[in-house]
Amino acid sequence: MGLDINTKKAKKNAFRIGKVRGEGASRIRVPGGYLKAEILGLVQEIAEKYGNGIVHLTTRQGFEIEGIRLEDMDAINEMLQPIIELLDINQENRGTGYPASGTRNVCACIGNNVCPFANYDTSQFAKRIEKEIFPNDLHFKIALTGCPNDCGKVRLHDFGIIGMTMPQYDPSRCVSCKACIKGCKSLSVDALRMENYKIIRDEEKCIGCGVCVTKCPTRAFTRSKKKYYKLTLMGRTGKRNPRLGEDFLLWTDEDTIVKIILNTYRFVKEYIDPKAPGGKEHIGYIIDRVGFAEYKKWALEGVGLLPETKMKECVYWNGVHFDR
Amino acid sequence: MGYQVSREAADRVFEQLGQDYDVFAPKVFAGEGCFSDTDVIRYGKVNTLDEIEWERRSDYSFKEVLLAVNETLFYFTENETTVPSCGEKKILIFLKSCDLHALKKLDTIYLENGPEDFYYKRLREKASFVLMGCSETCENGFCASMGTNRSEDYDLYLRLSGETVSIDCKDPDLQAYFEKEDGKACDVTPGYVTENAEKVTLPKNLSVDSFAKPIWEEYGSRCIGCGRCNFVCPTCTCFTMQDILYRDNENVGERRRVWASCQVDGYTEIAGGVDFRKTQGERMRFKVMHKIYDFEKRFGYPMCVGCGRCDTVCPEYISYASLIDKLAKEEA
Numbered sequence: 001m002g003l004d005i006n007t008k009k010a011k012k013n014a015f016r017i018g019k020v021r022g023e024g025a026s027r028i029r030v031p032g033g034y035l036k037a038e039i040l041g042l043v044q045e046i047a048e049k050y051g052n053g054i055v056h057l058t059t060r061q062g063f064e065i066e067g068i069r070l071e072d073m074d075a076i077n078e079m080l081q082p083i084i085e086l087l088d089i090n091q092e093n094r095g096t097g098y099p100a101s102g103t104r105n106v107c108a109c110i111g112n113n114v115c116p117f118a119n120y121d122t123s124q125f126a127k128r129i130e131k132e133i134f135p136n137d138l139h140f141k142i143a144l145t146g147c148p149n150d151c152g153k154v155r156l157h158d159f160g161i162i163g164m165t166m167p168q169y170d171p172s173r174c175v176s177c178k179a180c181i182k183g184c185k186s187l188s189v190d191a192l193r194m195e196n197y198k199i200i201r202d203e204e205k206c207i208g209c210g211v212c213v214t215k216c217p218t219r220a221f222t223r224s225k226k227k228y229y230k231l232t233l234m235g236r237t238g239k240r241n242p243r244l245g246e247d248f249l250l251w252t253d254e255d256t257i258v259k260i261i262l263n264t265y266r267f268v269k270e271y272i273d274p275k276a277p278g279g280k281e282h283i284g285y286i287i288d289r290v291g292f293a294e295y296k297k298w299a300l301e302g303v304g305l306l307p308e309t310k311m312k313e314c315v316y317w318n319g320v321h322f323d324r
Numbered sequence: 325m326g327y328q329v330s331r332e333a334a335d336r337v338f339e340q341l342g343q344d345y346d347v348f349a350p351k352v353f354a355g356e357g358c359f360s361d362t363d364v365i366r367y368g369k370v371n372t373l374d375e376i377e378w379e380r381r382s383d384y385s386f387k388e389v390l391l392a393v394n395e396t397l398f399y400f401t402e403n404e405t406t407v408p409s410c411g412e413k414k415i416l417i418f419l420k421s422c423d424l425h426a427l428k429k430l431d432t433i434y435l436e437n438g439p440e441d442f443y444y445k446r447l448r449e450k451a452s453f454v455l456m457g458c459s460e461t462c463e464n465g466f467c468a469s470m471g472t473n474r475s476e477d478y479d480l481y482l483r484l485s486g487e488t489v490s491i492d493c494k495d496p497d498l499q500a501y502f503e504k505e506d507g508k509a510c511d512v513t514p515g516y517v518t519e520n521a522e523k524v525t526l527p528k529n530l531s532v533d534s535f536a537k538p539i540w541e542e543y544g545s546r547c548i549g550c551g552r553c554n555f556v557c558p559t560c561t562c563f564t565m566q567d568i569l570y571r572d573n574e575n576v577g578e579r580r581r582v583w584a585s586c587q588v589d590g591y592t593e594i595a596g597g598v599d600f601r602k603t604q605g606e607r608m609r610f611k612v613m614h615k616i617y618d619f620e621k622r623f624g625y626p627m628c629v630g631c632g633r634c635d636t637v638c639p640e641y642i643s644y645a646s647l648i649d650k651l652a653k654e655e656a
Binding site for chain 2: 112116118119120121163165171172173174175176177178179195196197210213214215216217218219220222223225227
């Protein structure tokens, strides 16, 4: 008897159907790329028992256990259970593996647990988003990065979240050493200048990277108590029109971002091409089709922006067109 | 000889003191550290004993209470100058033994080194000092090596332990506040550390010949000239002058003195553009030799008190303690 497998179900269950007949791979999502080391041991066990001993570190910060036999999927799902629980992944039925794969793992740079430049704890925010959106079959890609260096390459994602801080300046602690000015000029956007020995920050130019804060030797520049974010939209790779995500909101907050992402799921359900192959259509192409104004209406439903948030009224994308 | 009062009584006294004193102590400024979600401990005004950080050494020293980062010396209009007032209240400063020793160095520079400094003196005269003991050595501190781990020169010593507060008061003015409360007489000795993880030996034979040592360039090549070591140091006293002409009326303005750092560009630059110490190596040499050689030659004791703040704050992991220890080893 030949192998009788529902490949659509298998893919939804986070298995890849490989090129070698009867073989595939098991995909493990790790929100924020943040995991306890003991999970590595569990991954190793599966790879050695059911795979070919090789594990691929995926581009979305997950693991892909190579060379598994497709008939072993149920047994592998049993072994995935402790990993799913340790990573606190939403799941309907224990022991059945991942309930969806369309909404991809939420990626994050290392963030402020380690990095001196990061403006927030990227993994924790990634985990919060994961809890809100997973499981879902719709094709969403979200990534977070700690600062505008964008080591997380979040502008290649549907939603890119970039950490910002609103520099707080106390002139009475400033010694006019110019460390902030030099730092801003050489590492960032040259938004600072000195007048009467004190710093003037060009608020239009400032991108909230926080370099002035890390450079300041006297704590004249400090971070805002509130954490701010830049939200970029609809970056993508792919065959037709790869492009970088564009700024939508500047100086926004976590709650707003979560609401907009959830609203976007509703928007996609309404407007996705019913004939999209595998029920999978990049959100960006849907927005291209229905127009940004309509998307914005859905995205901002029930959202109250902070008074300091700057919103781009319209967003235009460029990128490379292979489809014209 | 000291005594104990209840925590409640101490809180009452503290409230009373607040009527007559501005109280400054190390405080945790949450989220205001260099990196995100980090704190900084520095001096600020406090209203209750709970606001004070008792255990950890402050990142920045007490010196900013007596020597403001920015101090307006006078305001000027076309024909007149006005000296700003310095407040009615007396000042109470909580500090640790190393910083109390540093106070002596500040006094030396500002009161005993030529003409007395008017601005320092007017604050110093109304300041009293509350010693906070140390239960264990701080990171990088080498007070025991510098002989600054103990101090008797306090006006008041306070130790909080649960519901009781131990007190030793040497200042009659402060004593009066405590006399209103029932106290139990007992021996109170300030807590201090007898040993640090860091042990530093000072070189004994530095001279101008030491300028040629390669160690300055070794360390200088690693230094980024940010000046943090100076700004956190309780004994660095350098300032620079700034004349500010108000933007809307250039006939009116003020003269300020502002903290300066011998490691930051511009410190040795003079009119005409001459810069005496251009390299970080030269600046490092100047700083280190000033701390443990020049000052001592002039006043009879080293300037450094071994608080270790400069080592802790350096973003390039330059250890001043290790540098001077290496200098001593080179002599051996």
